[in-house]
Amino acid sequence: MTGPDLVAADTVERAAATAGQPQPYAELGLKQDEYEKILAILGRRPTAAELALYSVMWSEHCSYKSSKVHLRQFAEKAPPSGALLAGIGHNAGVVDIGQGYAVTFKIESHNHPSYVEPHQGAATGVGGIVRDILAMGARPIAVMDALRFGPAAAPDTARVLPGVVSGISFYGNCLGLPNIGGELDFDACYAGNPLVNALCVGVMQHGDLQVAEAHGPGNKVILFGSATGPDGVGGASVLASATFGDASAESAAKRPSVQVGDPFTEKLLIECCLELFAGGLVTGIQDLGAAGVACATTELAAAGTGGMAVRLDEVPLRDATLGPPEILMSESQERMMAVVEPGRVAEFLAVCAKWDVRAAVVGEVTGTGRLVMTWHGEPVVDIPAATAADGPVYTRPLARPAAQDELAASDPAALPRPAGGAGLRADLLALLASPGLADKSWVTDQYDRYVRGDTVLATPEDAGLIRVDEATGLGIALATDGNGRYCRLDPYLGTQLALGEAYRNVAATGARPLAVTNCLNFGSPEDPAVMWQFAEAVRGLADGCAVLGVPVTGGNVSFYNQTGTTPIHPTPVIGVLGVHDDVRRRPGIGFPAGAGPAALVLLGRTEPEFGGSAWAYVCHGHLGGRPPMPDLEAERRLAGLLAAAAAAGLLAAAHDLSEGGLAVALAESCLRGGVGCTVQLSGQLSGQLSGSLAGDPFTALFSESAGRCVVALQPGADEAFASLCAEYEVPAQNIGATGGGSLTVTDCFSVPLDELGAGHVRTLPELFG
Amino acid sequence: MPRMIVEVMLKQEIHDPQGEAIASACHRLGFGQVRGVRQGKRFEVELDGPADEAAVTAITQLARELLSNPVIEDFTLHADGT
Numbered sequence: 001m002t003g004p005d006l007v008a009a010d011t012v013e014r015a016a017a018t019a020g021q022p023q024p025y026a027e028l029g030l031k032q033d034e035y036e037k038i039l040a041i042l043g044r045r046p047t048a049a050e051l052a053l054y055s056v057m058w059s060e061h062c063s064y065k066s067s068k069v070h071l072r073q074f075a076e077k078a079p080p081s082g083a084l085l086a087g088i089g090h091n092a093g094v095v096d097i098g099q100g101y102a103v104t105f106k107i108e109s110h111n112h113p114s115y116v117e118p119h120q121g122a123a124t125g126v127g128g129i130v131r132d133i134l135a136m137g138a139r140p141i142a143v144m145d146a147l148r149f150g151p152a153a154a155p156d157t158a159r160v161l162p163g164v165v166s167g168i169s170f171y172g173n174c175l176g177l178p179n180i181g182g183e184l185d186f187d188a189c190y191a192g193n194p195l196v197n198a199l200c201v202g203v204m205q206h207g208d209l210q211v212a213e214a215h216g217p218g219n220k221v222i223l224f225g226s227a228t229g230p231d232g233v234g235g236a237s238v239l240a241s242a243t244f245g246d247a248s249a250e251s252a253a254k255r256p257s258v259q260v261g262d263p264f265t266e267k268l269l270i271e272c273c274l275e276l277f278a279g280g281l282v283t284g285i286q287d288l289g290a291a292g293v294a295c296a297t298t299e300l301a302a303a304g305t306g307g308m309a310v311r312l313d314e315v316p317l318r319d320a321t322l323g324p325p326e327i328l329m330s331e332s333q334e335r336m337m338a339v340v341e342p343g344r345v346a347e348f349l350a351v352c353a354k355w356d357v358r359a360a361v362v363g364e365v366t367g368t369g370r371l372v373m374t375w376h377g378e379p380v381v382d383i384p385a386a387t388a389a390d391g392p393v394y395t396r397p398l399a400r401p402a403a404q405d406e407l408a409a410s411d412p413a414a415l416p417r418p419a420g421g422a423g424l425r426a427d428l429l430a431l432l433a434s435p436g437l438a439d440k441s442w443v444t445d446q447y448d449r450y451v452r453g454d455t456v457l458a459t460p461e462d463a464g465l466i467r468v469d470e471a472t473g474l475g476i477a478l479a480t481d482g483n484g485r486y487c488r489l490d491p492y493l494g495t496q497l498a499l500g501e502a503y504r505n506v507a508a509t510g511a512r513p514l515a516v517t518n519c520l521n522f523g524s525p526e527d528p529a530v531m532w533q534f535a536e537a538v539r540g541l542a543d544g545c546a547v548l549g550v551p552v553t554g555g556n557v558s559f560y561n562q563t564g565t566t567p568i569h570p571t572p573v574i575g576v577l578g579v580h581d582d583v584r585r586r587p588g589i590g591f592p593a594g595a596g597p598a599a600l601v602l603l604g605r606t607e608p609e610f611g612g613s614a615w616a617y618v619c620h621g622h623l624g625g626r627p628p629m630p631d632l633e634a635e636r637r638l639a640g641l642l643a644a645a646a647a648a649g650l651l652a653a654a655h656d657l658s659e660g661g662l663a664v665a666l667a668e669s670c671l672r673g674g675v676g677c678t679v680q681l682s683g684q685l686s687g688q689l690s691g692s693l694a695g696d697p698f699t700a701l702f703s704e705s706a707g708r709c710v711v712a713l714q715p716g717a718d719e720a721f722a723s724l725c726a727e728y729e730v731p732a733q734n735i736g737a738t739g740g741g742s743l744t745v746t747d748c749f750s751v752p753l754d755e756l757g758a759g760h761v762r763t764l765p766e767l768f769g
Numbered sequence: 770m771p772r773m774i775v776e777v778m779l780k781q782e783i784h785d786p787q788g789e790a791i792a793s794a795c796h797r798l799g800f801g802q803v804r805g806v807r808q809g810k811r812f813e814v815e816l817d818g819p820a821d822e823a824a825v826t827a828i829t830q831l832a833r834e835l836l837s838n839p840v841i842e843d844f845t846l847h848a849d850g851t
Contacts, residue, residue: 117840230782258841260779262786318784332784356793 009323010048012379019044028055034392041387049312049373049380052325053388056291057298060559063391066525067557070535073542074552081551083514091135091212091287093553094204095515097579099474102206104136107146107199107480107519107575109558113232114196116258118163123171123261125198127333130175130266131287134273135336137210138202141452142466143172144182145198146480146519146573147443150191152435152767157186160194162768167261168198169446174263175270178455179447180464182480183573185436189484192563197519197573201478203468208277212286214304214339217367219283221300221308222345223293224352224359225269225335229318231259232331265334265357272355273336281348284339294328294388296337297363298371302389304339307366310373312380314362324373324380339365398531407489410624412610417698418619424663424701425749427619431660431702432667433759434618435767439671442764456583460672462505462656467583475583479505479576482521483659484569485612486627491533491570494612495540496630500706501658502576503548507639508654508709509586510646511578516545518555518574523567525559533570534559541572547632550576587651590673591712597737598652599718600677602662603638603730604708605631608699614659615702634707634730641728642709650721653712663701665710670743671757678744679736697748712738771820772849773828777837778809812836813849820848 015021023045025035030051038046038054046054060066075088085102086094092106110125126143133140145168149157172179182199214221276282284304286296293315301308312324322330340348345361352359366372371388373381418427431437440459449458456475457465463479481501487494499516506513518541523530545552561568580586592598610616611625645651653673657665670676681700713721725732736746744750779785788807795803814831816824828846837844 117838120841226784229784231784257780257782260784260786260841262784262789264790265786319782 009375009378010380012047012382015047016044021045023051025051025055028052029059030055034058037392042383047380049324049328050383052328053294053298053381056294056329057388058391060525062291062295064557065392065394066396066531066559067534068393069395070538073538077542077546078551079546079549084551084553085206085209086136087551088554090554091132093515093517094136094209095553095577096206097468097474097476099469099472100205101468101474102204102209103201103476103577104133104138104204105199105201105478105517105575105577106132106554107197107517107573108132108556109519109521110196110198111194111521111558111561113259114164115160115192115194118160119167119170120258120260122164122167122196124259124333125196126168126171127261127263127266128289129198129200130177131289131336133200133202134270135210135212135285135287136202137208137277138204139274140177140200140202140270141454142178142180142464143198143200144180144464144478144480145196146183146482148185148187148190148195148484148571150186150194151188152186154191156191158768164194164196165443165446171261171263173448175267176451178449178451178458180449180455180458180466181478182459183482184440184443187484187569189568193561193568195521195561195571197521199480199517199575201476201577210277210282210285212300212303213284214300214308214365215283216341217305217365218342219365220340220342220345220361221310221363221365222338222340222348222359223315223335223362224338224357226262226265226332227316227318227358228322228327228330228332230257230322230326230330231333232257233326233329259331259333261333268355268357269334269336272352272357275351276338276348279347279351281340281344281351282338283341286337288335288337290331292328292330292332298385298388300337300339301371301385305365305367306385307368308363308371308385309366310363312373313376314360316358316360324375396525396531397528398535399528400532401529407624408626412613412616412622412625415616415620415622421749424697425751427615427702428663428667429751429759431614431618431664432756433763435763437614437660437664438763439761440764442769456586457509457588460668461589462508465509465511465580465583465586473582473584475580477506477509477511477578477580480573481505482571482573483612484571485617485623487537487571488569488623489612489625489627491536492540493627493630494570495537495572496544496632497627497706498572498574499541499544499548500630500632500635501656502574503550503635503639504656504707504709506576506578507642508656509580510643511580512643513548513550513576513578513639515577516550516552516574518552518572520555520557521561521568521571521573522559523562527567530567537570537572541574544632548636581647585646585649587646587654587711588672589655589669590653591669591675591677591738592652593673593675596715597739598712598715599734600679600736600738601711601713601721602708602733602735603641603711604634605705605731606700606703606708607705609703609705613702613704628704628706630706637728638707638709638730641724641730644724644728645721648720650714650717651711652714655710657708657710659704661702661704662710667743667756669710670753671760674753675738676740676742676744676753677736677738678740678746680746681735681748697745701745771816771818773814773816773820773824773846774849775812775814775828775832775836775844775846776809777842777844778807779841780843783841
């Protein structure tokens with residue numbers, strides 16, 4: 001990018017004098033009509049620096065130009081929520097959890113960088129989302145990662161997965177943040193397009209909330225943290241907002257230089273920022289992520305008084321050859337920008353010096369409404385700030401693909417079902433050993449899950465649970481879920497299923513779900529079929545949140561996840577945050593060992609629903625039919641029941657039913673607790689199954705009907721629990737009891753725990769160890 | 770015993786936090802003349818045969834596939850003592 005097209009000294013004056021000179025806008029990812037819009041705004045050609053700035057700010061990644069018209073629904077359909085302190089449009093949403101505490105959380109993609117350089121790509125993904133949370137005024141307290149890769153046995157997965165996992169563990173562990181959950185899945189559609197979605201959550205007191213606004217003409221603009229180098233120049237415009245071509249030479253030429261993360265500098269930046277906040281030294285703050293200085297200056301200015309004067313030659317550089325365009329586009333990590341009253345600058349710089357954080361005053365807030373940047377005294381940028389911050393908005397054409405009907409017609413009901421107890425047993429073992437459902441310890445053991453000493457639950461539990469207040473036991477639960485197969489079959493329902501599952505996972509700990517974040521991973525928005533999937537997914541999420549009463553507080557869109565013309569499955573990853581009134585009263589997923597048999601109760605309704613199921617995929621390589629039908633009203637009642645039962649101390653264990661249905665859930669709870677169980681499916685289940693299904697153990701075991709959970713009761717809790725089930729109108733059936741050393745389905749099959757766990761535990765180490 | 774020496778460095782434009790940490794330690798220790806440090810890796814690869822052209826070809830491949838990460842690093846190699 002440092003070629004002759006980007007001449008460092010291309011001043012505003014020179015641009016005005018050479019109005020007709022052609023500019024390399026197409027190489028920077030701008031379309032012709034977008035370039036013409038810039039010409040109209042400026043009334044002259046842009047300088048090289050202005051062109052760089054508009055190209056990154058108007059990129060899909062920064063401007064949300066294709067998604068904006070759909071994302072509005074999150075605000076329009078948002079359910080009333082007294083808990084929301086800051087919503088969409090901020091760096092991250094902020095939720096009131098009571099006792100004076102507020103929590104901020106967000107999930108973001110780092111897909112393309114993680115494909116190019118898995119270790120550094122995933123590491124800087126963690127660093128970026130941590131700074132988003134920090135910029136809200138909160139102390140980051142935990143991270144999570146939702147990961148999706150190509151087929152587990154594919155050679156490229158062996159390159160990408162270990163690198164991604166080592167990058168996440170390197171950055172998060174060095175930073176001292178527990179990694180408390182997430183996902184790991186595999187599908188051929190993610191070969192060449194791995195999904196690396198990073199979530200961070202932070203805690204603050206209500207009064208600590210910071211804003212990303214540059215107010216007060218005369219206030220100083222300070223850039224602090226790492227020096228600026230040529231890292232990731234153009235990352236937002238040409239890497240995150242375009243498809244990797246099939247020709248490797250072409251994509252190699254497109255690749256900006258890889259960003260390298262430095263978690264030790266980030267740790268200093270965290271402590272430095274928290275001290276600056278505590279001292280009241282900051283009036284506005286923004287993290288530097290995609291599009292670096294260009295994004296931070298334009299967004300701060302546009303959200304504040306409106307103007308800013310910046311001296312680009314004051315930006316501390318790691319590489320003295322960088323000129324204004326590169327400085328604006330650089331994505332060097334571990335940087336923040338603050339707005340500080342002139343009288344507090346000395347104190348601000350002293351705090352930075354204490355933490356060994358480099359800081360430089362690079363400009364001032366102005367009341368002109370214009371963003372003016374100079375380079376050794378010469379203006380190189382002079383634009384209305386709002387024009388860069390508010391990019392173009394597109395209503396892209398969308399079309400439901402014709403193949404959607406064929407897919408729906410390929411009903412899994414036609415697949416051969418396992419014969420008898422032996423067949424059911426074999427399918428269960430196959431599911432447990434499949435890479436998507438296998439034990440994730442090989443990955444999660446590389447993450448520090450307990451640092452900071454407040455982790456109550458972490459993977460493989462249903463949700464991560466973190467204690468916030470030691471005295472009262474107040475805590476927060478977090479889960480992320482997504483299911484590309486369900487969404488491929490029906491993006492509207494699939495997204496609601498993901499929302500329902502994350503909501504249920506949080507509820508299974510006894511927490512009350514409060515708010516939602518999302519990372520929407522899709523193919524190219526220029527493909528009407530992909531745009532249809534996107535529109536349906538957003539509509540599904542907005543409608544679903546309205547039913548559940550939990551608002552979307554923010555999120556991220558990642559388009560262009562495709563190879564050539566083949567997009568990934570639409571994969572919205574939904575994060576749900578809940579508040580736990582007392583983390584000491586939380587059930588885990590493991591059945592209680594050594595306490596005598598505990599009664600097992602299956603909650604929710606079971607229907608023969610196999611579209612997009614793990615059974616169809618693992619046992620038959622089949623994807624077709626319709627996904628399970630979500631019932632979010634029932635989901636809400638189930639969550640109410642679980643919170644009430646946990647608060648009353650009735651639950652010894654609770655585990656949500658999702659991929660692989662009841663069979664996999666029972667196996668996971670047995671293995672986690674180290675104790676077996678005996679369940680009866682015939683007869684006992686007839687109250688729940690529609691009439692013709694009574695005595696159909698296959699459906700009872702492997703159906704993926706939504707809104708279900710299995711719980712183990714505390715001794716003597718049966719009656720109290722039954723009356724709660726009646727109160728919350730949740731269908732409940734006693735299916736058996738814990739105990740013994742086997743998972744036994746009466747009149748069907750029995751598997752000793754050793755055998756149950758053998759394949760489950762072996763799969764990932766054999767593939768990647 | 771014949772040896773090949775492979776030296777791996779981050780590409781010039783890639784950020785080197787370890788090198789920076791060493792540079793700032795230099796300053797703390799009073800080595801004020803140190804302007805910057807970049808850190809790399811050196812591999813001494815012992816051979817069962819001579820360090821001839823075939824060995825150079827083989828070890829070049831080894832360096833590209835195992836000893837370095839070509840996305841962010843460059844390497845050089847030479848026979849020991851040459």
